[in-house]
Amino acid sequence: MLCWIVVAALFGGDAPPGELPPEAASRRIEELRREIAHHDELYFRHAEPEISDSTYDGLKRELAALGEAFPALAGGLSPADGLGDDRTGLFPTYRHREPMLGLEKTYSETELRVFLARLARSEGRDDLPFVIEPKVDGLAVSVTYEKGKLVRAVTRGNGTEGDDITANARNLRRLPRELRMNDPAGGPPPESIELRGEIYVPFADFRRVNEEREAADESLFANPRNLAAGTIRQTDPEEVERRGLDVVFYGFAACEPASAAPATQRELHERMRAWGLPVFAAIRTARNADEVWSAVQEVGRERANLAFPTDGAVVKLDPVALQRRLGASETAPRWAVAYKFAPERARTRLLAISVQVGRTGLLTPVAELAPVAIAGSTISRATLHNSREVARHDFRIGDTVVVEKAGEIIPELVEVDFATRPAGSRPYVFPAACPVCGTEIAAEGDVIRRCPNPSCPAQVRGRIGHFASKAGVNLPGLGPALIDALVARGKIRTIADLYRLKPADLDSQGTGPDRTADRLIAAIAASRQSELWRFISGLGIPRVGEAAAKVLARRFGSLAALAAAQPANLIADRGSAVPGLGTAAALSVRDFLADRGNRALLAELQEAGVNPAER
Numbered sequence: 001m002l003c004w005i006v007v008a009a010l011f012g013g014d015a016p017p018g019e020l021p022p023e024a025a026s027r028r029i030e031e032l033r034r035e036i037a038h039h040d041e042l043y044f045r046h047a048e049p050e051i052s053d054s055t056y057d058g059l060k061r062e063l064a065a066l067g068e069a070f071p072a073l074a075g076g077l078s079p080a081d082g083l084g085d086d087r088t089g090l091f092p093t094y095r096h097r098e099p100m101l102g103l104e105k106t107y108s109e110t111e112l113r114v115f116l117a118r119l120a121r122s123e124g125r126d127d128l129p130f131v132i133e134p135k136v137d138g139l140a141v142s143v144t145y146e147k148g149k150l151v152r153a154v155t156r157g158n159g160t161e162g163d164d165i166t167a168n169a170r171n172l173r174r175l176p177r178e179l180r181m182n183d184p185a186g187g188p189p190p191e192s193i194e195l196r197g198e199i200y201v202p203f204a205d206f207r208r209v210n211e212e213r214e215a216a217d218e219s220l221f222a223n224p225r226n227l228a229a230g231t232i233r234q235t236d237p238e239e240v241e242r243r244g245l246d247v248v249f250y251g252f253a254a255c256e257p258a259s260a261a262p263a264t265q266r267e268l269h270e271r272m273r274a275w276g277l278p279v280f281a282a283i284r285t286a287r288n289a290d291e292v293w294s295a296v297q298e299v300g301r302e303r304a305n306l307a308f309p310t311d312g313a314v315v316k317l318d319p320v321a322l323q324r325r326l327g328a329s330e331t332a333p334r335w336a337v338a339y340k341f342a343p344e345r346a347r348t349r350l351l352a353i354s355v356q357v358g359r360t361g362l363l364t365p366v367a368e369l370a371p372v373a374i375a376g377s378t379i380s381r382a383t384l385h386n387s388r389e390v391a392r393h394d395f396r397i398g399d400t401v402v403v404e405k406a407g408e409i410i411p412e413l414v415e416v417d418f419a420t421r422p423a424g425s426r427p428y429v430f431p432a433a434c435p436v437c438g439t440e441i442a443a444e445g446d447v448i449r450r451c452p453n454p455s456c457p458a459q460v461r462g463r464i465g466h467f468a469s470k471a472g473v474n475l476p477g478l479g480p481a482l483i484d485a486l487v488a489r490g491k492i493r494t495i496a497d498l499y500r501l502k503p504a505d506l507d508s509q510g511t512g513p514d515r516t517a518d519r520l521i522a523a524i525a526a527s528r529q530s531e532l533w534r535f536i537s538g539l540g541i542p543r544v545g546e547a548a549a550k551v552l553a554r555r556f557g558s559l560a561a562l563a564a565a566q567p568a569n570l571i572a573d574r575g576s577a578v579p580g581l582g583t584a585a586a587l588s589v590r591d592f593l594a595d596r597g598n599r600a601l602l603a604e605l606q607e608a609g610v611n612p613a614e615r
């Protein structure tokens with residue numbers, strides 16, 4: 001019974017999962033696992049999430065609740081309870097001396113107090129000493145110092161083994177290469193110590209980088225975390241510095257000699273500060289649940305003044321001996337818990353639902369809203385993800401809706417205020433035809449809707465725009481307006497057409513003096529010499545971003561060799577046949593190459609003199 005109450009509370013009154021028939025539960029578990037795996041891949045491997053953290057956490061909690069209600073169906077509940085995997089294949093990997101775990105998360109005062117009460121009960125006292133820290137929204141890093149010198153920086157990876165990003169980490173703004181050895185407050189650092197912290201991008205740098213990208217007509221980073229993750233996982237250390245990545249430390253793992261390890265979390269912070277490492281300006285302490293809760297709320301109030309993005313507070317037991325005794329589960333320590341802040345919400349009117357056509361023909365419904373201020377900006381559009389999400393929430397034009405925005409992320413609609421729904425409103429019907437070219441829409445499963453017409457002007461514009469972006473060969477002179485005009489006039493249908501453009505084709509587009517046109521033609525011609533990965537990434541193969549494109553460039557060495565790849569060169573019995581490339585990406589490349597139109601495009605590119613090789 002208690003379990004049902006908890007479950008019902010989690011779902012805000014929806015039918016508890018325990019009431020679902022087992023077949024429906026089993027289907028939903030499967031569906032959630034697939035969806036979570038998909039979002040894990042986007043988040044961890046590509047640093048390009050499609051949904052907000054709170055929606056993602058909602059999926060994981062629904063799966064966990066179903067797992068509790070149907071233990072028989074829940075065998076091997078991964079990936080819901082796993083940690084994900086952010087290894088890229090671009091760096092040598094390194095095995096952590098102690099695993100990098102996640103944190104158990106709570107989302108309400110009650111959940112947090114349940115955790116604290118359990119801890120007090122298991123220790124038989126209710127005056128346990130706690131430390132409360134901000135929860136930084138970046139990516140975890142493990143940094144090892146030996147004899148005070150920085151020797152290694154490694155990402156979390158799968159928790160056991162991560163990417164060795166030492167060269168990139170050396171360019172983090174405040175990461176010292178050497179620790180201060182003689183500060184009396186810190187004493188000499190241990191012979192060797194593995195420190196744990198978070199790499200992040202300060203808000204000011206996030207805004208600056210996006211402003212620069214906007215000016216250069218490049219796609220924007222949805223939030224500071226994506227910018228940090230996307231930058232640290234690429235192989236140009238200078239970019240780390242240019243984009244202002246920074247780090248802050250909050251933990252330690254392996255330490256030699258063991259006797260040199262700090263005895264409390266507070267001591268750790270003080271000593272790290274004395275060694276010259278970046279740490280939180282202030283941490284809070286508490287001795288019971290009430291004090292913990294007020295400290296957590298203080299962190300919430302302080303958030304707006306912090307330079308780094310936060311998504312919660314972390315409550316930790318202070319004495320290291322106690323931490324050690326309590327130990328950890330497979331995924332999280334038992335002596336710490338995260339409290340996640342609720343994202344900011346606001347109410348507004350849903351004026352219309354428009355449908356965007358992506359470069360792969362993917363149709364995304366977008367909410368057009370009466371402008372509303374939230375989390376420091378004015379929102380007039382929000383993603384609705386897909387037709388199923390619109391149907392699930394029953395969003396209708398004219399509804400009053402709740403919009404959610406956490407920090408700097410892309411806003412999303414979370415619910416309808418049914419009480420104020422206007423009489424006579426109708427459920428939203430997804431269009432049957434592409435809003436741009438009128439072709440009948442194709443359904444892929446329950447969720448995905450695509451315009452199947454590869455010549456749809458929206459897709460053509462999207463593909464060319466992607467190829468010309470920094471993710472491709474980087475032609476800043478070829479902006480959206482010019483692409484629109486060239487596509488409308490039939491001057492370009494494919495990226496190969498770019499290499500056949502003449503100054504006259506551009507002239508009549510009103511691009512100004514001839515010199516602009518000449519310069520663009522010269523830039524397009526020069527792009528023939530771009531690095532191979534830029535062409536591969538610029539092709540816009542689903543699931544092949546910069547990282548995967550670099551792996552493919554290294555593996556195949558030339559566009560011709562990639563074009564000639566056989567399915568067996570990409571997919572083996574047990575998944576991807578390309579080391580460092582994920583199976584989903586390998587399947588996507590195989591499908592791309594199997595398509596006649598794509599083969600023709602690759603041939604045309606080569607005919608147009610584009611045949612870059614890996615240098």
Ligand code: IVH
Nearest residue numbers: 101102103133134135136140198250314333
């Ligand atoms: S302690 C074994 N402290 O949050 C203890 N983690 O969601 C685990 N994080 O993997 C880490 N701020 O990347 C800790 N003050 C903080 C943190 C923090 C952010 C991250 C860390 C962790 C993740 C869990």
